[in-house]
Structure formats: C-alpha cells, structure tokens
Amino acid sequence: MTAEPAPRGRRAEYAQLTRRAILDAARDLFVRNGYFETRVEEIAATARVAPATVYAVGGGKHGLLRTLIEAGTTAEDVTRIVARIEAIDEPRQLICFIVHATRTTFDQWSGLMRQVVAAAAREPSVRESLAIAHDSMRGGFQLVARRLATMGALRPGVDESRATDLLWLHLCNAAYFIRTDDLGWSLDESEAWLVDALTTALLATGSRQP
Template structure:
C-alpha cells in the first residue's frame, strides 16, 4: 500500500514564498518612501522594484497605506524592542538606566529616521499616515513608560517628577521630533546629541545622588 501523500513540503514552500514576497515589497516600499517621499511613491513603482504585480502589492498590504503601516508595525514589534525593555528592567543603577535608554533611542533613530522623516512630512496631509505616526509614537512612549516606572520603583525620580511627568520629559528629549531638531535644524552629529543627552536627561529626571 503506498504511503499517504506528504503535503507538508509544498505548504512550507508556499509560506516561504509568501514571506519572501512580502519582505521584497516592504523593502521596495521603504526604499522608495525614503527616496521619493510618501506622495511621490506609486504602487506601480513598489511593484516594479519588488518584481511583483501591482495586484500583489494590494493583496499583501492594501496599497501604500497598508504597506507603510506594516513597515511601522515591523519596527514596533522587532525583537530588539523586547531586548531593550528587558535591559531596562534588569538595570538597578538609575544613571546607568538613563544612559542605556539614551543610547537605545539614538540607535533606533539611526535605523528609522529616514522613513520617519517622510512620515512626519506626509502626516499633516494624509490621515492614514497620521495613524501610522500615532502607532510609532505610542510604541516610543510605551518604552518611556517602562523606563519611568523602573526609575520610580528604584526611588530615583527627583522631587516633583512622577511617572507621567517623567514620560513627558523623556519624550521632550528623546522623541523623533527632538532628534530632528538637533540633527536637522541645529546640525548636531548624533555623537554630540548623545553626549548632550547624557548630561541633561539625568538632571531633568533624577534626584541628586
């Protein structure tokens, strides 16, 4: 009696192909959004760059809006986000924790600034882009919330600064817009920015040792 057919391999290959196709579309869209801006990028260009049909772009992401959202969500769900949060929870020295967070935001800004600059430019004119920006902002503030709560648990926040105010102060210094001011408007290098943040953020947040 012949063995039953094995459908595992074909299903696995289909899944791998679908994943590779989606990643090619996301990579193509990321490159085009950065180079041409959100409004300057067409679905047909994404499809041509990814070497798929335009219908596939719509099927995978629902067009430009959906592709941008997938890109933003991929950043908020990346493995290194969990590693950063775990690092925050593991640090017992408040000043070391703040230095860790400052460096982590610098690294994430380096990774995502080109795309987020285009998101910030398009958001005032396009509600779906504003929604993507909101998702990114909520993720960043969530990380700041973990940091602020950890500092509060360590008894390290200065007098008059509760967790909510600590989150606001972190946002004021470490959000993308703050980095854009320092790098784009003031022309600071990221090394200069990080050195300045290592000085001012502990003074804004922490009680005197």
C-alpha cells in the same frame, strides 16, 4: 512521541519572500521619493511583482506603511530593549541605556520617519501610522519612568508622569530632528548631551553618580 513539524512548503516560502521584497521596496521608495510621490506601480516594479500583488499582500501604500511601522514596534530589538530596561537597577545606567537605544533607533528609522511626519499633515491614514510609532515609543519611556520611580531615584517634584513627559521631550523623533537637522549636531554629540541633560532633569542628587 511528538511528531516532527511538517517542513514549510515552497509556496509559503515564496509568499514570505514576496512579502519581504514588497516591504523592502516600499520602504526604500518612501525614503527616497516620499510617501505621496511613490506609486504602487513603482513598488511593484522594484519588488518584481505585479501591482495587484502589492495590493493583495500589503493593501496598497497605506497598508504597507502601517505594516512597516508596526513591524518596527514589535521587532526583536524592541523586545530586547524592554527586557534590558526591566533588568537595569542603577538609575544613571538606565538613562544611558535609553538614550543610546533611542539614538540607535533614530539612526535606523529616521529616513522613513522623516517622510511619515511630512505626509501626516495631509493624510489621515499616515497620521494613524505615526500615532502607532509614537504610542510605542512613549510606552517605552513610561516603563523607564516607572523603573526610576520604583528605585526612588526621581528628583523631588518629578513623578512618573512628569518623567515620561521629560523623556518624550528629549528623546522623541521631533527632538532628534531638531538636533540633527536644525542644529547640525552629530549623534555622538546628541547622545552625550542627552545623558547629562536627562540626569539633571530626572534624578535626585544622590542617584546621579555613574
């Protein structure tokens, strides 16, 4: 007979709650004030802990930012997205799905990523965190490209590598910032345009029907 797992102690629960409060405070302050303008003391005050606790739990601002980015790349939503990509077997439906998934992710993370991009030019540690986000996103696009290639759906002259590049060109955060910030497009407008543009750019004629 298998023994029941021991209940979690109050100390472990408190540690988890403290870590969550610090991460939430850091994300909120990074978005509102920017990375460089946010001080550890402000994060501590918002999370209602001592500054030393912020360093102990998160490793300071860089550690907190990296943890936030890594958490976003390993969240349950990401796991579900990967599973759905692998399950869809109709090319245009797959394009519709990845467009909607990136639109939803951008809506959730654009505030933080805007500050990360702004800070990356001046801070190597922030560039490392940005690279983690980019690698995760590009990995997802490569999976989509591979699925389309396996279906035989890619248009002539577009292989898996070029398809990955085209998905990145249209769906990376920088492309979303151009459409929303520079052009003033709504996310609905952007999503509709992306489905049409990527269907034309990626799919062979016979694979473009809904």
